[in-house]
Amino acid sequence: xxxxxxxxxxxxxxxxxxxxxxxxxxxxxxxxxxxxxxxxxxxxxxxxxxxxxxxxxxxxxxxxxxxxxxxxxxxxxxxxxxxxxxxxxxxxxxxxxxxxxxxxxxxxxxxxxxxxxxxxxxxxxxxxxxxxxxxxxxxxxxxxxxxxxxxxxxxxxxxxxxxxxxxxxxxxxxxxxxxxxxxxxxxxxxxxxxxxxxxxxxxxxxxxxxxxxxxxxxxxxxxxxxxxxxxxxxxxxxxxxxxxxxxxxxxxxxxxxxxxxxxxxxxxxxxxxxxxxxxxxxxxxxxxxxxx
Amino acid sequence: xxxxxxxxxxxxxxxxxxxxxxxxxxxxxxxxxxxxxxxxxxxxxxxxxxxxxxxxxxxxxxxxxxxxxxxxxxxxxxxxxxxxxxxxxxxxxxxxxxxxxxxxxxxxxxxxxxxxxxxxxxxxxxxxxxxxxxxxxxxxxxxxxxxxxxxxxxxxxxxxxxxxxxxxxxxxxxxxxxxxxxxxxxxxxxxxxxxxxxxxxxxxxxxxxxxxxxxxxxxxxxxxxxxxxxxxxxxxxxxxxxxxxxxxxxxxxxxxxxxxxxxxxxxxxxxxxxxxxxxxxxxxxxxxxxxx
Numbered sequence: 001x002x003x004x005x006x007x008x009x010x011x012x013x014x015x016x017x018x019x020x021x022x023x024x025x026x027x028x029x030x031x032x033x034x035x036x037x038x039x040x041x042x043x044x045x046x047x048x049x050x051x052x053x054x055x056x057x058x059x060x061x062x063x064x065x066x067x068x069x070x071x072x073x074x075x076x077x078x079x080x081x082x083x084x085x086x087x088x089x090x091x092x093x094x095x096x097x098x099x100x101x102x103x104x105x106x107x108x109x110x111x112x113x114x115x116x117x118x119x120x121x122x123x124x125x126x127x128x129x130x131x132x133x134x135x136x137x138x139x140x141x142x143x144x145x146x147x148x149x150x151x152x153x154x155x156x157x158x159x160x161x162x163x164x165x166x167x168x169x170x171x172x173x174x175x176x177x178x179x180x181x182x183x184x185x186x187x188x189x190x191x192x193x194x195x196x197x198x199x200x201x202x203x204x205x206x207x208x209x210x211x212x213x214x215x216x217x218x219x220x221x222x223x224x225x226x227x228x229x230x231x232x233x234x235x236x237x238x239x240x241x242x243x244x245x246x247x248x249x250x251x252x253x254x255x256x257x258x259x260x261x262x263x264x265x266x267x268x269x270x271x272x273x274x275x276x277x278x279x280x281x282x283x284x285x286x287x288x289x290x291x292x
Numbered sequence: 293x294x295x296x297x298x299x300x301x302x303x304x305x306x307x308x309x310x311x312x313x314x315x316x317x318x319x320x321x322x323x324x325x326x327x328x329x330x331x332x333x334x335x336x337x338x339x340x341x342x343x344x345x346x347x348x349x350x351x352x353x354x355x356x357x358x359x360x361x362x363x364x365x366x367x368x369x370x371x372x373x374x375x376x377x378x379x380x381x382x383x384x385x386x387x388x389x390x391x392x393x394x395x396x397x398x399x400x401x402x403x404x405x406x407x408x409x410x411x412x413x414x415x416x417x418x419x420x421x422x423x424x425x426x427x428x429x430x431x432x433x434x435x436x437x438x439x440x441x442x443x444x445x446x447x448x449x450x451x452x453x454x455x456x457x458x459x460x461x462x463x464x465x466x467x468x469x470x471x472x473x474x475x476x477x478x479x480x481x482x483x484x485x486x487x488x489x490x491x492x493x494x495x496x497x498x499x500x501x502x503x504x505x506x507x508x509x510x511x512x513x514x515x516x517x518x519x520x521x522x523x524x525x526x527x528x529x530x531x532x533x534x535x536x537x538x539x540x541x542x543x544x545x546x547x548x549x550x551x552x553x554x555x556x557x558x559x560x561x562x563x564x565x566x567x568x569x570x571x572x573x574x575x576x577x578x579x580x581x582x583x584x
C-alpha cells in the first residue's frame with residue numbers, strides 16, 4: 001500500500017523542512033499543533049501542513065507518522081501515540097527519526113508494535129532539506145519498503161537493512177563525530193582561556209594546525225542556541241557506546257559541556273551565539289562565579 | 293651564567309633528539325644510562341651523550357637538567373633527583389618538560405625548589421627535532437633567561453612568562469586537541485564497527501566529511517605503540533580541566549580508550565599498528581571477549 005498521507009510530530013526546523021518537501025511532492029502532510037508556540041504554528045502552516053485537532057483524529061487520517069522530537073521525548077511521544085492507536089490504525093507505520101541509542105529505539109519499537117502498528121527505525125543526517133543533497137533519512141527494520149517509495153526532490157531515504165537499531169546506530173556514530181568534536185574544541189579553548197594560554201595556543205596552531213582556529217570561529221557561534229538540544233543526544237551516544245563495552249565517559253562529558261553552554265546562554269535567550277572570544281569570556285565568567 | 297652542560301633524563305625518542313641537537317651546537321650533554329635498555333643506551337651514545345655512573349655524579353657536572361619522562365613518572369623522578377641535590381648544585385636549573393597538569397608542575401616545583409635548585413616549567417610541542425621547525429620547547433617561570441640563550445638550529449625555546457604552570461597548561465591544551473581527537477575517532481569507529489554501520493558511515497562521510505576517513509587511516513595505525521604512554525597524559529589533562537571547573541569525564545574517557553588500545557596491542561609487541569580495519573577487528577574481538 002503506497003503512502004499518501006504522512007503525519008509529522010513535531011514540526012520544528014527539521015520536521016517542517018521535511019514536511020514541506022513532501023507537500024511539494026504531492027503528499028498530504030498532517031500535524032497536531034495543539035499547545036505549540038505561535039512560531040511553530042506559523043512555520044507548519046506556511047510549509048503546507050494540515051492541522052488536526054488531536055492525535056486520535058490525526059491517526060485516523062494518516063498512513064505513516066514520523067516522530068522528530070528532542071531525543072529525551074522520543075519514548076514519551078511514542079507512549080502518547082501508542083495510547084491513541086486503535087485497531088482501525090493497524091496499518092500505521094511509525095517512523096522514529098530521533099537521535100536515540102539503538103537500545104532506546106528498541107524500546108520505542110516495543111511500545112509501538114505493542115499497540116498494533118508497524119515500526120521503522122530512522123536517523124536523519126544533514127540539515128533541513130532546503131536544497132538537493134542536504135538531507136538523508138536513513139531507515140532500517142522489516143517495514144521500510146513503503147517509505148522507500150516516498151520521494152522528494154531534496155529528500156533521500158536510504159535503507160540500512162531489516163534490523164531495528166541500525167539507523168539509530170548510524171545516527172549516533174555520525175553525531176558522536178560532529179558534536180563530539182565541537183565539545184572537544186570547547187574543552188580545549190575554555191581551558192586555554194582560563195589558564196591564560198589562548199594566544200599562545202592560537203600561535204602554535206597557526207604553525208601546526210593552520211585551519212583549526214578558523215573552523216572553530218565558524219562553528220562555535222552556532223552552538224549556544226543548539227546546546228540545550230544536544231544534552232540528551234550526547235547521553236544517548238554514551239548509552240550506545242556503553243552497550244558495546246566502551247566507557248561512556250567521553251559523551252557524558254560532552255553532555256556536561258552542553259549543559260554548561262546551555263546554562264550560560266539559554267537563560268539569556270541567544271538565538272545565535274556571540275563571536276568565539278565573547279563566548280569564551282562569558283563561559284569563563286560563569287565558571288569563575290561557580291568556583292567562588 | 294650561561295649553560296654549558298645539560299643533563300637529559302631520560303633519553304627516549306624526544307630526549308635523545310633534543311640532546312643530539314644540543315651536542316651538535318657544542319654543548320656537553322650528559323645522562324645516566326644505568327638500568328636502561330640496550331636500545332636506549334645505543335641511541336643515547338650515538339646521539340653524543342656522555343654517560344655518568346649515577347645521578348650524584350651527573351648533578352655534580354651539570355648546569356641544567358631536563359626531565360623528559362612518561363607523565364606518571366614526573367613526580368617520582370623529581371623526588372629522586374631532589375634527594376641527590378647537594379648545596380654544591382644550588383645553581384642547578386631543573387626543567388620539567390613533561391606532559392603534566394599545571395597542578396602537577398607546581399608539585400614538582402615544590403620538590404625541586406625545596407631541595408635548593410631552580411625550577412623551570414616546560415612543555416614540548418611537535419615531534420623530535422629532526423629538522424628545523426618540528427619542535428618547540430615552551431618554558432615558563434622566573435628562571436627561564438639562561439635557557440632562552442640555549443640554541444639549536446632545529447630547536448626553539450619559547451618563553452611564556454614568569455608563572456610556573458603556564459608552559460604545562462599550553463601543552464595540556466594542545467594535547468587535548470590532538471590526542472583527544474584521536475580518542476574521539478576511535479570511539480566513533482569502534483562503535484560503528486561493532487554495530488555494523490561502518491560502511492554506511494564511511495559512505496556518509498564521503499558525502500559530508502570527505503577528508504575524515506583518510507585522516508583516520510593515516511593517523512590510527514600509529515596509535516597502538518603510543519597508547520600506553522598517553523594514558524597518564526589524558527589523566528593529567530582531565531586534572532587540568534577539573535582545576536578550572538569543567539567535568540573531567542571527556543579526558544578520563546580518553547584515558548580509558550588508550551587503556552583499551554594498549555591492552556589489545558601492547559601485549560602483542562606491536563611497534564607499528566596494523567591498518568585501520570584490522571585494528572578495529574582486533575579491538576572488536578577484545579570487547580566481544582570481555583562482554584561474554
